[in-house]
Amino acid sequence: MANKTASGDSLTAEPKTLVETAYRALRRDIIEGNLAPGEKLRVEHLKDDYGVGAGTLREALSLLISDALVVSQGQRGFRVAPVSLEDFEDITKTRVMLECDALRQSIAMGDDAWEGDLLAAFHRLTKAEEKRIGTDDREEWEERNRIFHEVLISACPSRWLKHFLSILYQQAERYRRLSLYLQPIPRDIHAEHEALMQAAMARDADKATAILGEHILLTFRSIEQIPKDQLNEKLVA
Amino acid sequence: MANKTASGDSLTAEPKTLVETAYRALRRDIIEGNLAPGEKLRVEHLKDDYGVGAGTLREALSLLISDALVVSQGQRGFRVAPVSLEDFEDITKTRVMLECDALRQSIAMGDDAWEGDLLAAFHRLTKAEEKRIGTDDREEWEERNRIFHEVLISACPSRWLKHFLSILYQQAERYRRLSLYLQPIPRDIHAEHEALMQAAMARDADKATAILGEHILLTFRSIEQIPKDQLNEKLVA
DNA sequence: GTTTTTAAAAATCTCGAGAAAAAACGTTGA
DNA sequence: TCAACGTTTTTTCTCGAGATTTTTAAAAAC
Incomplete structure (x- = not known):
């Protein structure tokens, strides 16, 4: 539903923005387990790893909430969605x-x-x-x-x-x-x-x-x- | 699923961040039809209406994609999800x-x-x-x-x-x-x-x-x- | 030795300004 | 009249820095 930015069918067209690039890289790392379930996702750290600004990374993380691959909590940042x-x-x-x-x-x-x-x-x-x-x-x-x-x-x-x-x-x-x-x-x-x-x-x-x-x-x-x-x-x- | 920031059960706890405040206000306006289906959501305009910065509003809009109330497209901004x-x-x-x-x-x-x-x-x-x-x-x-x-x-x-x-x-x-x-x-x-x-x-x-x-x-x-x-x-x- | 208090450190959240792209507009030419 | 083109304007996208809040760690009190 939604659109190519956030839904599952985003693998077809190529990324036009840095947000989308970061979104895909993060998604892949979460699915592949490079980012462990439950792990804290510190924006200040990750922005360097993925080569984007803080705001851009935050937006990518927000997008990943759609897919239930990331969870966020009030004033306490983002985490990789836990598994069980x-x-x-x-x-x-x-x-x-x-x-x-x-x-x-x-x-x-x-x-x-x-x-x-x-x-x-x-x-x-x-x-x-x-x-x-x-x-x-x-x-x-x-x-x-x-x-x-x-x-x-x-x-x-x-x-x-x-x-x-x-x-x-x-x-x-x-x-x-x-x-x-x-x-x-x-x-x-x-x-x-x-x-x-x-x-x-x-x-x-x-x-x-x-x-x-x-x-x-x-x-x-x-x-x-x-x-x-x-x-x-x-x-x- | 996800969390209180982005899922449907976010009506219970009160908002702790500006992102969440904007997210709720936008969601309400979309559901109530104050923001018409298919309407373009210009960040520069809306940030004044909702009293937040541009980045904050973008993040709120990204969150609304989870709910399929907003769609985004490459380099062409956000829109209210159409209805039919x-x-x-x-x-x-x-x-x-x-x-x-x-x-x-x-x-x-x-x-x-x-x-x-x-x-x-x-x-x-x-x-x-x-x-x-x-x-x-x-x-x-x-x-x-x-x-x-x-x-x-x-x-x-x-x-x-x-x-x-x-x-x-x-x-x-x-x-x-x-x-x-x-x-x-x-x-x-x-x-x-x-x-x-x-x-x-x-x-x-x-x-x-x-x-x-x-x-x-x-x-x-x-x-x-x-x-x-x-x-x-x-x-x- | 455990708990509470206090201070430092880290991280989150937020904003405003600058580059890149898209849309709007008027001009030119058939 | 219509279409194509180039310029101007608007909008999106992006980054870095500052203010709050949370977390961590040490010091003080019981």
Whole structure:
């Protein structure tokens, strides 16, 4: 919703202002965990790190509140939004509900162009998966995975639903970074995506939403089962 | 979510900073329509109206992007978020889905304290309705109506669901102001609220959600049926 | 040894002024 | 009359410095 400055789809167009540049750099650092959950964000410090003035940085931080990646408190500055297992469970369940609903609408409304986009997005994702084998070039795969999910629900007419989902997806990405290193549940993500894509193309909404729901849930489960002491190293709230 | 500075529940605590003061004043003016939809928000102008510096006002505007009440565009400043019938339909449908789901969970999880809060909120709303007869003291009624809906779903454990709903409620309020002057569908809102409250207290989730869904939809219908030329006077997007 | 008080340090919040961009305007030419 | 162009005006964006507030740390009192 909102606009390119503050919403999730700000990855497409390039930044025109310093505020936006700082906004993106900060967002990336928070999602990737370079800025730890709960960490204090001191403007005087950060303005040097990101090469902008104090006011500019404050504005970028204000923008990040939209995404619930930053929280602020009265006269006590900004902090990186904390993380917790409960929060991720909430994110996951809410996302399952909304994304399944959106997918159902998208399958019902999608036209030929949508099918084409879906096929293309899946193809690009597959290529990225092949390229990624052995390497840890997460960046490109992550981006194409995002687009794949986005295209899946793109034929859903509700802009608000898609807006909320873009926020939740971004939130989930923070947690997904954790399951990178610690992945107890063996998954064939490619197979999941393929089945999902085929069910969507076949207009089998029940099957597609079932796969999608399970797909989203699995990431949560893989993190849920990590021993708590190992998790707390990462989830420093 | 976020915090008191930027989220919907910022009405409770009082503002500690000028940014927050300006944020609230601006939000109120946008919701009440004093700042027309689509209107350009010139910082140089507004900083005098709200009695703050340019940077402070910019930050307040950035905060309002969280609420999707303001949009910004590259190097071309801020604008009041536009309105449209399609948008309100989307808001309404999304809200019906989310709020009914939240109510169902709230009814399932709510304890005695929740019942008490609900009864109290309904009572305060009723009192405000009585007081309001003949006058147009919308302010107090509006606030208590908001709290009534908030308490209804307060026992729902999903913070994200409640966060999204607070945004949607705020958005809907913009449109509800229109149906004030032009109300073709005769409604007994008090009766709707009472039936809703009683169904919730009786833990009849099916009945309660049915009433709630209809309750939310009715406001949209009453605006939908207004002739388009009359509407366009208000909906200047 | 613990708590309270007091002072110094750091950080936040705020403003006004200067550079860069966009919009408005009048002029020129077909 | 209309369109294209260049100049002026407005507005946005950006920075650095000053005033409050919070935090930290040390000293004093119990």
